[in-house]
Amino acid sequence: MSGSGHHSSRRSTLASRPADLRDSRSSTIGGTGGDGGFMGRTPQTTKNMPSSVRRNSVFASTGRSRASMAPGMYTNLAFRDPRPIRDKGFQSDCMRNVNEFLVSARYPAPISSKTLVSPTAKEFQSIFRFLIDTLVEQGTGWSKKFEDDALMILKDLKYPGMDTISKTAFTAPGAPQSWFGMLGMLNWLVELCKAHENWNDGHCISDPILSAPHLLPLDHPHLEDRLLWDFASRTYDQWFDGGAEEFPEAEHELELMYDRMAMTAVRESDKLEATFTKRNLELQQLHVQEPPLKKFEDEYLQLMEDKTKFIAFIELNKQKAEKTRQAILKIRDAISGQNQDLTGQRLELSSIETAVAAQNLTPDEVNRMNHERESLSRGLDDLRTKIVEASQMAYDQEMLVTKSMDRFETLLADYTASCHQIGLLTRSADLTGQLDYKIEVDLGVEDLEDLRTSGIHMRSTVWQGLQNLRERYRQELIDLSDNRIALEDYCDRLGQQVEGQTEEVRTLEVKLKMINDQAELAQNKLNTENTVTNKTIFKLENDVTAMMAATQQGVLVSQSQLESTRIAYTELRHKATILHDSLVAQIGSHIDMIIKAKEHSANSLRSIKTLAETQ
Structure with missing residues (x-):
């Protein structure tokens, strides 16, 4: 192509074949497989397609260098071909793959045994152009410099082995030092063509953009x-x-x-x-x-109150434990003193027995002493019996005192717990009447006067204070009972008033129901009128919609006719440009022929004139 065809801008860089894919246009645009453009276009990008469906040629027909098909789409990073293109087995596989594809794609030129072993430049260019036409577009225009167009196409397709090919390789593709790279490039184009054929196959793709809706x-x-x-x-x-x-x-x-x-x-x-x-x-x-938070707050307050009581009870027990510890220390000191006295008496008895043994006594003195000893022994036995009886009585009394002390401790613990429960030990002095209800009695003291004083204090002061508190609380209970009776009477009167007002409310409800029934009748009547009005409005809207649809249909028909006229105008202009270029070329060739004929005639006349002059 020549003339103004190479000046027009290309609308698509790597367009799909319109002749082969016209029937499957719905699938490539988004019907079943989405947009299958090579540049990563999605179905949404095709919404802004130009009005004309015809695209100009990808390549320019002039001899000057052609612009890239996808300028700025990729970076200029160099890729190294990872395939073993120098391996003989890989080359055999590439030859077989390329040969099978060319046969299946109905390659028009004959393929000999040397075509894929050491092809000529013409054979290689024919195969390369066939693969590009299969991949990009039928009837692609090529410039005079095939190697420039081929390198630019491979760069646009991002061929990974650009480092293995050069312009020299395109000039002599069958050379041993360049054919392995060119064969790998042809095999890559074949794989790309196969992938393009399966671009919209639902069994081969899983991209949601290319899947059916x-x-x-x-x-x-x-x-x-x-x-x-x-x-x-x-x-x-x-x-x-x-x-x-x-x-x-x-x-x-x-x-x-x-x-x-x-x-x-x-x-x-x-x-x-x-x-x-x-x-x-x-x-x-x-x-x-009831709100759970309120319940938890009440439990928290109760627990905090119990905590305060238990802390006070623990402090009381700590004080009692300290007093008991002091009493135990005193008892241990007394036992240590008695042990020292017993040791001294034993030493004194040993010294007396030694002194008696050292004396020289007569038989009468011995008999008398024996008699006195027997008398003393009987007296000692009597004393021992009395001591045993006294010890048993003391033990019984001690056990009775111990049990009484245990019972007193139990009663004291119950009393303390009851005081903590009713708050006598934690309340202020205003509520308890300046009376300390706390009982502190040390049962291990040796002075019984302290115990007697504590007992008198409990009987006269604490007991009397408790009686006064009971009487006061009983009086408060009587007052609360009177207040409860008065409140119940007041509630009964309020209940009677509520019943009277309830009767009035029922009467008003009956009147309200009658008014509501009347309002419902009026509402139903209004709804009926609204329904009729809505039907009329709906009918009018349908009429308006039909008129708008008819108008839009006419606009679409006009736009379609305008688009068809534009397409026909573009085709005619394109054909006129081609015809103009061809006429200019033919006229130029005819002028050249006329000039050459004129020159030839002039030369012939000069030669004839020269010949005539010589004769």
Whole structure:
């Protein structure tokens, strides 16, 4: 191509083949497989396609260097080919793969046994152009410098082995030092063509952008946009190709999808309503019941009060334990003193026995002493018996005292606990009447006067104070009972007043019900009138909608005709440009021929003239 064709800007860089993919346009645009553009276009990017569906050639026809098909799309990073392109086995696989694809794709030129072993430059260019036409577009224009176009195409396609090819390799592709790289490049183009053939195969892809809308999950974030785009693209194809005005199949599929979405939304709504009802019942129960926080606050106050009582009780027990510890220390000191006295008496007895043994006594003195000893022994036995009886009596009295002390300790603990429970030990002096109800008695003291004084204090002071408190509380109980009776009487009077007001409320409710019935009748009448009015409005709206639809349909028809006229005008202009270029070329060639003929005639005349002059 020449003329103004190379000056027009290209609308697509790596366009798909319109002749092969015209029937599957709905799938490539978004019907079943989304947009399959090589530059990563999504179905949404095709919404802004230009009005003309025809695209200019990818390559310019002039001899000057051609701009990149995808300028600025990728960085200029160098990639190294990771394939073992120098391996003989890999080269054999590449030859077999390229040969099978060329045969299956109906490559028009013959393929000999040396075509893929050491091809000529013409054979290689033919194979390369066939693969590019299969991949990009039929009838692609090529400039005079094939190697520049080929390198630019490979750069645009991001061929990973650009370091293995050069312009020299394109000039002599069959050379041993360059053919392994060129063969790997052809095999890569073949794999790219195979991938392009399966670009919209639903069994080979899993991209949601390329999947059919009815295969997407209902919670897909852009499902409605996909449905709208799929419906618009399919109906546009049917309208553009066959001039269809109604699309029942597409509308039915769209209705099925929206029915599925509606059913899912209804189920989700029912689930949310059930959850809302459950939570609402729980909330009502919480409102009816006593607030849990109030209950916990009461328990906290009770526990804090018990804590205060227990702390006071623990302090009292600590004081008692300290007094008991002091008494035990005194008893231990007394036992130590008695042990020392017993040791001294034993030493004195030993010295007396030694002195008696050292004396020289007569038999009469011995008999007399024996008699006295027997008398003393009998006296000692009597004393021992009396001591045993006294010890037994003392033990019995001690046990009785111990039991009494234990009983007193138990009663004292009960008394202290009761005082803590009613608050006698923790209240202020104003409430207890300046009387200390705390009882502190040390039963281990040796002085019984202290115990007697404590007993007199308990009988005269504490007991009398407790009696006074009982009388005061009894009087308060009587006063509270009188107040309760007065409150019950007041509540009865209030109940009678409430019953009277309840009767009045019932009468007012009957009147209110009558008024509500009248209001409902008026409301029903108004609703009937509104229904008639709404039907009239709906009918008018339908008429307006029909008129707008007819107007829009006319606008669409006019736009379609305008678009068709524009396309025809573009084609005619393109053909005129081509015809103009061809005419200019033919006229130029004819002028050249005329000039050459004129020069030839002039030369012939000069030669004839020279020949005539010589003769």
